Amino acid sequence: MGSRVSRLGVPVGVVGIVLLLVVPVPAPLLDLLIAANITAALVVLLTAMYVRRPLDFSIFPALLLVLTLFRLGLNVASTRLVLGDAHAGKVIQAFGEFVISGSLVIGLVIFLILVIIQFVVITNGAGRVAEVGARFTLDAMPGKQMAIDADLNAGLIDEDTARQRRADVTAEADFYGAMDGGSKFVKGDAIAGIIITVVNLVGGFVIGMVQKGMPAGEALETYSLLTVGDGLVSQIPALLLSVATGLIVTRATTQGDMGSDAAAQLLQHRPALLIAGAGLIVIAIIPGMPKLPFMVLGAAVLLAAQRAGKAQAAKAAAEEATPALPAGPAADSPEGLLQQMRVDPLEVVLAPDLVDLVDTGAGGDLLDRVRGLRRKTALELGLVVPPVRTRDSIDLPTSSYAIRISGVEVGRGQAPPGRVLALGDDLDHLPGTPTSEPVFGLAGRWVPAELQHQAEMTGATVVDRASVLVTHLAEVVRTHAARLLSREDVRALVDAVKADDPAVVEELVPGVMTLGEVQRVLRALLDEGVAIRDLPRIFEALSLRGRGGGADLDALVDAARAALGPAIAAACARDGVLRVITLDPLLEHQMAESVRPGEEGATLSLDPRRAEVVVEQVDAALRQAEDLGWSPVLVCAPVLRAPLRRLVGLAVPRLPVLSYSEAGGGGSSGPRIETVGTVTGAAAVPAAQALGV
Template identity: 65%
Template sequence: MKNRLMQFAVPVGVVGIVLLLVVPLPAAMLDFLIVTNIALSLVVLLTSMYVKRPLDFSVFPSLLLVLTLFRLGLNVASTRLVLRDGYAGEVIGAFGHFVVGGSIIIGLVIFLILVVIQFAVITNGAGRVAEVGARFTLDAMPGKQMAIDADLNSGLIDEDTARQRRADVAAEADFYGAMDGGSKFVKGDAIAGIIITIINLLGGFGVGMLQMGMEPGEALERFSMLTIGDGLVSQIPALLLSVSTGIIVTRATASEDMGTAASSQLTQSRTALLIAGTAAVLLALVPGMPKPPFLVLGIGLLIIGQRVGALQKAEKELEPVESSAPTGPGPDSPEAIMEEMRVHALEIQLSPDLVDLVGAGTDQDLLARVKGLRRKIAMDLGLVIPPVRTRDSVDLPRSTYVVRIGGVEVARGEAPAGRLLALGDHLDHIAGETVREPVFGLAGKWVPMQARSQAELAGATVVDRVSVLVTHLGSIIADNAPRLLTREDVRVLVDGVKQVNPAVVDELVPTLLSLGEVQRVLQGLLAEKVSVRDLPRIFEGLTLRAKVSTDAEGLIEASRTALGPAVAAPYVQDGVLRVITLDPLVEQQLVEARRPTDDGTQLAIDPDRMERLLESARLRMQEVERAGHEAVFACAPALRPALRKTLALAIPQVPVLSYTEVTCASVQVESVGVVSDAAAIAS
């Protein structure tokens, strides 16, 4: 019920404020609204003192706007009554006569002093602090978000806490940005108060003489007092809100309210209190100085200083006892050292000038893009990579990022601030640094952001910095997927399969294979970019093979056979699978040249002949790539493992499929080349 009332109270109040501008009010109603305005301003001031952090009063900028509009509406309503009736209620009359003693001069002086205090001191200072606070808060956002991500990846906080802390960082930036604009409301309100007072003085003087037939002195006295009362009634709540604004934007502590913080910090120095008390007592001895106030204040400060000294002495006596109690692991404790020794599976290090990549925007936020990359890799390879730890490093050169796996650097690249990577061959007329794209080795140039349109007109593909880094990271993860698949990851995957297909898991693990052997098979598949997402089918193939033999090479081949068309599917283009085969005589001789080793089968052929074979395979692959196609090598199933290891010496990440895997793909197969070195092998 309370929430429903508050839900409608604010909109109705805002509509009522708008009505104040056009609907005349009786004097009694105006008195009530003026008192309400003063009370609300006082509540806002006290609330700003007792909140522990600015975000606890996040509604303040909006509330500041509403109360400013409310006060201006009351100014319009009171002006209407003053000029129409020469009377604006008891409150304005009391401020005009009693508060300033019935003196026009005193009233004007007090009014001008209040305006100067609010406009020249409090409003300007609060506006400057709000502006600087907003800028510093926005500049600090990337570092804060990176720290949150580092704490999350290191296990110091959970996902819910990280989400809350990110929301707090965003809310803090929004709050200070709103306060920067809200301070302009206060400044404009002070200017409006001065203008409205001048209008009331001139308008009231004219109305009194021309419409009411008053003498000049009588009109000046009557309407001046009403104008001064109206001005004071408006400026007092305005001053309260200005002070509230200053208190909110100057808060530097979030552990306690302002009163507690002020009392504890002002009494933290016994020496300062004693010196101040002694100085006050000495001033009482100066001839002509009033002695009672100085003596009372000086003696009071000396007493407080003595009490503070006694409390500090008692606290020091307790320190040895408290320090002997365990306070958690210190920096040299085994726990702290082990945390520093901890090696993260996957880590990105950024030079300090690249910290802006974190939290740069919805589509340019490195952390958000990395999360998307983790999901994509999981869908493509069936591997859930560990959280990517992101941190800055002052040891890196400018614009440099480094990717580490298991604490070892595996790659580095550059992403200059304020630049875009243009990939193309006709970029000589555009200023920028010529580079090679880190994944595909394409020629490119880091160009200024304002040159984007120029580069696109030249036919270049323009890529932002985050996309370059994330693409590079994705390529690194794909190449190092076997290293990232841990025993614990395999256990989690097996448990996941067991929930939906318990029979296949119970028959395989641990009856036929251990988790370590399953891990080795999955690593072998990932090494050849074969997705392990279809684990139930892989486990079925392993179960059949493990009953015959548990050699790793045979298990991997059985898994590939079980996956069937899924092995060849990534290499199909427009419904066509292009293959490079071996000359039948070459293939037969290579099958006979196989030799078993501890690492699987190898080809035992002469090094010179192997070099000629690799050169022929490299030429066939280059011919296919020049034609703009992608091809795989195909051979007999018995030869596939050994041939893949041999071809990888010349063509890294080369796809080698068996005839069985090619024919079960249910797509059109096109032969685009034949590797022939029959004369060399026959010799």
């Protein structure tokens, strides 16, 4: 029942206010409504004083409009009674007689003073504070959103807390924006009150003399009393609401109500109270000054100073009894400098005009996509990508962004506001800025967002700005996955495996390999594009190969790859077919004989010209296959896989290099192998013959 009344109370009340503007109201009902108006204004003022933060009274702007409309409706109803019946109820009569006190001039002066206080002082001040607060709150929104997302990415808060904080930031901006408009209602109400008072005074004087035949003195006395009473019963609630508006917009977020905060902050400095109390007593002893008021107030202030001193002493004793927390390092201390020197593992830096990409209030979803990318990378590669710090920088050119790993820029692109990226062959007829897609180098054009449908109709692929940035970030993460795998990440992965397969970990670390050696192997696998999700199988292979020592990095990586052979082949296959580029047997034999061990692993000791020809033919074979929509791999003998990967990886890093055992490790259940090219290494052989097609 209560909830139904609450839902229906405001709509019914607003409809009643509208009726109040056009339907005559009897004087007894007007008295009740005036009393309700004063009561509502007083409750709103006290509520504004007791709330701890402005958002706790978020309904205030709407309530301000309703109460202002209610007061204007009462003005119209009272004006109708004053001018029509020369009587507007006992409340207006009592207010007029009490203020005038037998003198019309005193009554009018007091009324004008109240109007000036409300209109010139409180209303104007509250309106200006609301306007500035709205502007500053809106300007600070992107920074607050980025701070929340940074805390979320750093793991300091969870998703629910971040969602609530984002909602609070948005609600705060909406609140101050509404207060900026609500203050205009209060100002307009003050102006309307002045006009209505003048109309009542002049109109009543004319009606009394012309229509009712009153003498000039009697008409002036009758209608001035009613006018002043009507003005007071309107201006007092208006003054209360103006004060409430000023309190709300000037109130900072605290942990207590206004009374508690005022008492705590005014009494926090004992010397100030002692000086003030002594000053009042000095004023009291000046000849001619009334002694009693200043002596009483001075003694009260000195008493407050004494109590404040006792409270501060008790607080100091409590702080001494509480063990002090270790203070943070000074800014110029070695520890502080070390904290400032720390760099983020992965960072996205945005130009100032791209901040809307992370502003959820403006529809930006970049941070949500980055979190999705982290989940996708973890499921695909087995790598937990470190939290991505997102910040803005005025050093970047307009509409550009930069991706950094450990403070070093590894990628840069553009994402102009209000644009979408159209990719296709024939884009010259579209307006926009020509560009090159940052990941695959495809020709594109940044076209206005309103022309997206037109670009799609021409057959172009249209990509929004956030997708361009996230795709670029995903490619950077895949390319530099090895650099993102830290020692602490390896420890976390080992601990995760140990929880499910303790025997595998206990056998490997630290008996066979150290944590650093495991990190080197996992980094080498990631560098070759191999997922490390199946860590138990990798650890088993490393335990067998590394037992007894003497195994170099290439041997350990090959052992892990052999264990993951079916998974590697399946990841490279498309539609159950693994398309391969092979080496001519003679070339393969010559390469096998040229393998030489080295500190960084085995290398191929080939003639530079011969090596260049091999790389060129591999690149040509890869491009020809990609033109047909294929994603081939290069296969070779196991002894050649690592050194051949080093040779061709410099020119064609996107080409996976598999050994025969890895390509056919799945047996009959593995993918079907189809040869799409053969590399001979012969410089004089025509290209078509050299590729075996």
